[in-house]
Amino acid sequence: MVHSRSAQRRWVAAIGLTSAAALVLTSCVQSERSQDSGTGGAAGGTFTFGAAGAPKLFDPMFATDGETFRVARQMFDGLTTFKPGTAEPAPSLAKEWSSTPDGLTWTFKLETGVKFHDGSDFNAEAVCFNFDRWYNLKGDAQSDAVSQYYVDNFGGFSDKPETSLYKSCAAEGADTAVVTLTKTTSKFPDILGLPSFSMQSPKALKEFNADDVKAQGDSFVFPAYANEHPTGTGPFKFGKYDKANNVVELVRNDDYWGEKTKLDKLVFRIIPDETARKQALQSGDIDGFDFPNAADWDSLKSGGFNVEVRPAFNVFYVGINQKRNPKLQDLKVRQALLHAINREQLVKSQLPEGAEVATQFIPKTVGGYADDVQKYEYSVDKAKSLLAEAGASDLTLKFYWPSEVSRPYMPSPKDLYGAIAADLQAAGIKVEAVTKPWNGGYLTDVDQGAQADLFLLGWTGDTGSADNWVGTFFGNPANRFNTGASAWGADLSAQLKTADAEPDRTKRYDLYKEINRKIMAEYVPALPISHSPPALVVKNTVKGITPSPLTDEKFVDVTVN
Known part of the structure; x- marks a missing residue:
């Protein structure tokens, strides 16, 4: 899959959008974005960014991976985006939008x-083509491991419309698209700012068979479009x-519809080792990289x-696959x-200043955080x-644990794994380590849920x-945690659906607070570890x-002097 934020998450765009949080009134958002007249800034130069891994x-x-999304954010636009430096929805290809009071028609x-x-033209027909493309995916393209963001956010496909x-999309003229949903949800239209739901060229999607995804052993083979012909706006x-x-x-893109970048090229140099990325920055081979080790910030x-430094808007956890080892089904x-x-010690020794122990699976800034969840103190004897x-x-x-990756919540997977594994062993638990590259088998094994008992994510x-x-x-209930292996898995899923569909914000927050209490006291489907403030580092000549x-950093405004 970006991140300063106020103490209380705001659900309203600065220019007037109400999300489905307050559906008693029709909501409307308008763009304040000024378009480039065509002159743009003088082009020139290359910005080279050190990537921790290869895009999938x-x-x-x-x-499903951050390295793919980082590249995609530069090539594609969504109907919505996020106001820079925040998680607030903002206009993009859609300059304004409104909803009916029930939140079903947008x-x-x-x-x-x-x-x-x-x-080719971007217009309402192209918008509907993209929505219908997602909805009508077939066969292996429907796999959670392939279309995870669609499944997580939109649910099923056209073969299971219920x-x-x-539900549908209609073009009302070239500049108006009307999207109809089957139910009220708190996450729409914010999710349209995610890279997964970017607008892509119908012409290119059809020409290069974009949906022809095939399973091959434990992985998938993607068509030419995905590897050689990505086409956005x-x-x-x-x-x-x-x-x-x-x-x-x-x-x-000299024909960009907005303010054009001053760069000639944007280069992502894949350097899996964090120390090597730092050395490449210091030698001038790259202009910046993401997630520097916290121990290196001062130097x-x-x-x-x-x-x-970004605000902490993440959670690091140890996932549990309850299906493979029946003993893990015991609360x-x-x-x-x-x-x-020892989460307190791990946060102090392995994570940057400002990190804190996670008591649940959302940070304090998200509505629905519960102050009174069951706490778990470090105690080998209790364990x-x-x-x-x-x-x-x-x-x-x-x-x-994954290699060839560094994530905002997991700056050094090897070191975090080592600390956690040592703690488990001290409690008498035998640990068999398995490591694979992030995009070289790790995510596949974790997503399919058939291999790991525990995993870092x-x-x-x-x-x-x-x-x-x-x-x-x-x-x-059938996701990577295999909560379906426990009787309460379906019950938790139902509670979450009820909370998401609640239009009253206060009531919805209360529902999520109760869910978070149950998760930590009665379910414990995974182990929340920490929230960390990640950073990125650039040369002082980069603006x-x-x-x-x-x-969600976009490099359109970058200059390198």
Whole structure:
């Protein structure tokens, strides 16, 4: 899958949008974005960014990883976006929108004169083509591992319309698209600012068979569109992906509908090792990189680099697959794991200043956070006692951790794994380590849920809706946590659906607070560890980057002197 934010998350765009939080009135948002007259700024220069891993592909609809999304954000626009530096929805290709009082029908007024990179027109028909494309995916393209963001946010596809949030889209002239939903939800239209729901060229999607996804063993093969022909409306166009030299190159879109970038090229140089990324920055081979190790922040600053710190809008957790090892289906065992991990020490020793222990799966700034959830103090004796009560003193767990990646919530997976594994072993739990590259088997094994007992993962919020957090994690009883292996899995899923559909904000927050209490006291489907303030670092000659609580930085305004 960006991130300064006020103490209380705001659900209203600065220029007047009310999300489905207050559906008693018709809501409307209008764009204040000024369009470039065509002159733009003088083009010139290349901005080279050090990426922690390779993008999985270039079609954001089928992406789940941050490295793909980082590249996609530069090439594609959505109907909505987020106000820079916040999680507030803002206009993009839709310059304004409004909803009916019940929140089921949304009318989007579109920017005009916009072209896709292939020269074809962006209009209401293109909007509906994209919505219908997502809804009508077939076969292997429906897999959670392929279309996870659609499944998490829109539910089912056209072959099971009763499970889908999306109902229909109609073009009313070239500049008006009307989207109809099947139910009220707190997350619409904010989710349309996510890279997965970017507007893509219908012409290119059809020409290069964009939906022809095929399963191959434990992975998937994606069509030419996803690998060679991504086509959006963004300020940068796809140039090339040189796999031999680990370089993705984007070029300036001279026909961009908004304010044009001053850069000639945007280059992502893939450097999996964090130390190597730092050395590349110091030697001048790259102009910046994301998620520098917190231990290096001071030295980078003293070395003349700008360390831009984002607010903590994430959660790092240890996932539990209850299906593979039946002992993990015992609540006492899962509670024992929480007691066994010294989260306070981990936060102090492994994470940056400002990080804090997570008591639940959402940060304090998200509506629905509960102050009174059950707490789990660090206690090896308590952990051992619970394991003994559950008949699991001989517990052995296969514990996955990812290589070739650094995430906002997980700056050094190897070190975090080491600290957690040592704590578990101190409580008498045997740990079998398994490591795979993030986009080289790790996500596949974790998503399919058949391999790992425990795994390291986390989440950076896409929006300020609690549904984007606990709804994403636990709304589907058959997801990677395999909550369906427990009797309460379906019950939790139902509670989350009820909360998301509640139009009254206060009532909805109360529902989520109760859900969070139950998650931590009665369910414990995974182990929340921490919230961390991630950073990115650039040369002091780089200007124009606004740190985002959503890691939603766009490089259109970047200059390199």
